[in-house]
Amino acid sequence: MHGAPQPPRSCLDRGTRSPINDTEVNAMRAAAWHRHGVAAIPVEDIIDPWLRQAITNEANRRWGRRNLENRHGR
Numbered sequence: 001m002h003g004a005p006q007p008p009r010s011c012l013d014r015g016t017r018s019p020i021n022d023t024e025v026n027a028m029r030a031a032a033w034h035r036h037g038v039a040a041i042p043v044e045d046i047i048d049p050w051l052r053q054a055i056t057n058e059a060n061r062r063w064g065r066r067n068l069e070n071r072h073g074r
Contacts, residue, residue: 028040041055
């Protein structure tokens with residue numbers, strides 16, 4: 001719109017942007033797996049409860065608990 005304020009500019013903005021949809025996010029996950037051997041899987045997508053808990057435990061050990069983690073009443 002003509003005359004509307006422009007978004008803020010920063011020297012850190014080098015034309016990068018966050019992914020905007022699930023397709024782009026999944027493409028980034030696939031690239032991380034193929035290039036670096038890193039699997040980025042949302043914990044909520046893991047169906048097996050034992051495996052989900054094991055992955056959650058390891059992530060908590062390495063990086064600490066998430067602030068937004070669902071504690072299931074605990």
